[in-house]
Ligand SMILES: Cc1ncc(COP(=O)(O)O)c(C=O)c1O
């Protein structure tokens with residue numbers, strides 16, 4: 001965390017042209033005592049600049065981390081993740097008069113260490129596949145805090161969820177029928193086993209229903225989910241049929257309703273509207289005898305990727321959602337349900353940076369200068385997928401004034417492999433460490449081996465210590481799943 005000593009170092013380096021150098025992105029000193037909302041910062045909360053003019057995260061010099069762990073390197077700041085978890089958790093405890101539970105939407109970054117951190121802060125985990133569920137279980141997350149999503153869950157995924165005892169967020173009729181007809185284990189039917197059946201009418205399957213709320217929000221069309229024309233959730237026009245079906249199947253224990261409207265949202269109104277819509281749905285469900293105990297408003301709060309992004313703070317978002325749900329329940333004279341939320345990006349996005357080494361430079365007079373780094377769309381597919389904007393700094397010369405506009409390119413065999421189209425940077429040299437900020441969400445989790453690049457390592461930093469949380473892949477890892485039929489072996493040629 002920032003200390004008085006490194007505050008003065010930072011101030012001594014930022015006198016010349018700080019507004020135009022990497023130093024401009026440091027969290028503001030006036031807010032260091034009361035941490036700012038992580039989703040409103042470009043750099044992690046612990047970011048400082050040391051006497052070598054190098055960026056430090058979690059008390060670790062980024063240059064030194066790259067020398068030790070190689071590049072590209074995801075660097076995750078523990079303080080920032082924990083701060084975001086606490087701001088959500090404590091915010092709901094403060095503003096919402098009923099019970100609440102924050103679930104980390106682990107699709108943003110699912111791995112053992114991140115699941116373990118979220119769980120240690122009292123959060124549950126939202127998983128969206130057998131792989132994410134397995135990881136969370138292996139990280140020691142308790143099944144009663146796990147919720148399985150997915151619009152096309154396989155039988156094997158449902159089995160894992162039922163066996164482990166996590167809650168299933170049912171998305172569609174096929175899944176609902178499958179669960180309603182779920183066979184009891186044969187051992188239970190024969191009565192020969194002492195083992196408790198995983199479910200029965202006396203121990204029904206715990207489900208929630210995902211409903212499409214019909215709410216539009218302003219975000220990229222690929223990451224909008226709450227509008228009627230969405231592949232996710234039950235159509236709100238078929239609620240009578242849905243609630244009637246669920247109420248007639250005693251081996252389904254429907255404890256709650258869920259909706260999620262989209263991701264990277266800066267407006268507060270859509271989530272306030274959602275709280276009202278969910279309260280309406282809950283009231284309708286009670287007409288069918290369904291005792292809904294939990295309402296889940298999903299995730300979606302955006303983060304600052306560039307100076308012009310202006311998301312509400314976590315605290316503001318939590319307050320407005322809590323107040324909206326309390327007021328909707330009061331109007332409809334409903335008891336306050338347990339309020340669940342599922343933030344992903346705003347919990348982890350701003351906690352991580354990606355460090356690259358600068359390589360080749362190509363100057364095309366009067367057109368553009370390309371600077372290439374040693375990663376690209378395989379470690380951060382967001383720019384090429386959603387035209388997402390990022391900002392970068394040169395980590396080993398944080399106070400050097402930015403003097404040129406360049407295009408930051410990846411190393412993939414793809415012209416669209418551009419991380420930042422117009423990066424304003426100091427003149428870079430081969431070997432400089434270029435840091436792209438805000439890469440905690442949907443970077444590692446969407447990473448690929450395109451062009452057979454090994455996926456980068458990730459380190460967790462805190463108070464001067466760096467722990468590896470993901471090993472860098474090797475070439476052996478790259479061919480691990482390859483099979484070479486015998487007739488193709490070199491000796492048979
Ligand atoms: C069902 C569900 N919950 C939670 C999230 C997390 O969203 P975000 O990362 O924007 O908070 C998503 C992603 O959009 C989602 O689909």
Ligand SMILES: N[C@@H](CCCC[NH3+])C(=O)O
Pocket residue numbers: 107223225263264382386441442
């Ligand atoms: N992958 C998207 C977010 C999708 C969230 C899942 N519904 C992104 O990178 O912005």
